Amino acid sequence: MTKALERREKLRAALIQAAEQMIAERGLAGLKTRDLAREIGCANGAVYNLVADVDELILRVGSRTLLRLDETLTLATNAGEPSPRESLVRIALAYCDFAAENLQLWRALFEHRMETGKLVPDWSVHDQMQLFRHIYQPLAALFPGRSPEELGITARSLFSAVHGMAALGLERKLVAVPLPALRKEITGLVRAMIDGLIAHDVKGAAAAD
């Protein structure tokens, strides 16, 4: 039985990997069970022995994408002991670069919506939360006076703002920007945002005295 289970796990891994590649090449809408089955060399119906349904498959691929993104962000801040301010800039740029290099997989993270009533499993939510860690740490160093809740909110805002720039910048719609220009804009805006936030903190502290 062990051998059978092993085989099953291998096939399962192959399925998820094939799904990842398919989304990367053709986008979320290009993912088809029949193509996946052909790709991993099994029948159409066998897919449902490996995975409950397509939703689960998409979440598994999403989880892998988030994991790789996490690694990328970790690498970005580890090189050369940057200041917290520069850390945040690097994280933003690393995020932008990751999005550009994994465009379809990255889009899939946000495009996919569960059918109403079915909710996202815990392990998927957990993966998502991990990402904010990267932003939280430098922010905490920059704003020692802020509470964890405040820092969480700021982290979320910063993330959303950078995400928006990357999302619209990499789209071929409304605005389309060459990557180097986009990186420059993000750098400038992140610095401006941080400096602006620091200035407000100082002013707030002075007013409180």
Add this chain to the structure above:
Amino acid sequence: MTKALERREKLRAALIQAAEQMIAERGLAGLKTRDLAREIGCANGAVYNLVADVDELILRVGSRTLLRLDETLTLATNAGEPSPRESLVRIALAYCDFAAENLQLWRALFEHRMETGKLVPDWSVHDQMQLFRHIYQPLAALFPGRSPEELGITARSLFSAVHGMAALGLERKLVAVPLPALRKEITGLVRAMIDGLIAHDVKGAAAAD
């Protein structure tokens, strides 16, 4: 023949309005030609006398949404002669409010992607460009030293950042925020961004001396 044309135009208007309502209620994916036909009281096939295909219908609805958004933003800056800085805050908040109140229609603007090869018609692109006008004007007042191109880029970045905050904030995913909290975050971040940008300009000018 005039009477027939009139009737046709009325039906056409009804079709577009029905499509708008349907997207608002059920989202872009909930738009079906059969339901639309029933709604406006004609046969399924008649829809194609009024409109080339569903893509055109979606773009027409999008155009109306952009128009209403444009009006909202105009109203936001006209009340009470705000400073350029506060104008930008008001625009950002008005954008956020509009998105919250027209969630599905607003989403449809960004979700819809033309099938490859078919390109967005001019009138649609034009509608999109008009929006940047609102951001451009206050920015030009704040940064008199910048060229139109630079201002355009800054406008685009500001827009993208605020859009990102609204998009992720109004999503039920990754981050979900009550509207008042979202408005507060946007206000704070827009002010910080602007102040940061001004500070950089001053520093840049000083360095250039």
Add this chain to the structure above:
DNA sequence: TGTACATCAGTGAACGCGCGTTCACTGATGTAC
């Protein structure tokens, strides 16, 4: 080791549904004389 039996991964045809678009046809409206 050998035999009978149980389990369950794997099969692929078929189900079921949805939906944009087309098309041969109709009938009302308008025109020409």
Add this chain to the structure above:
DNA sequence: TGTACATCAGTGAACGCGCGTTCACTGATGTAC
């Protein structure tokens, strides 16, 4: 005003395609004795 004809909006059944999921069946693998 009346008649024959043309036009074209409107009809709704049918086409064509796509695709997730199910299910009765098979055959290989493993277990019990």
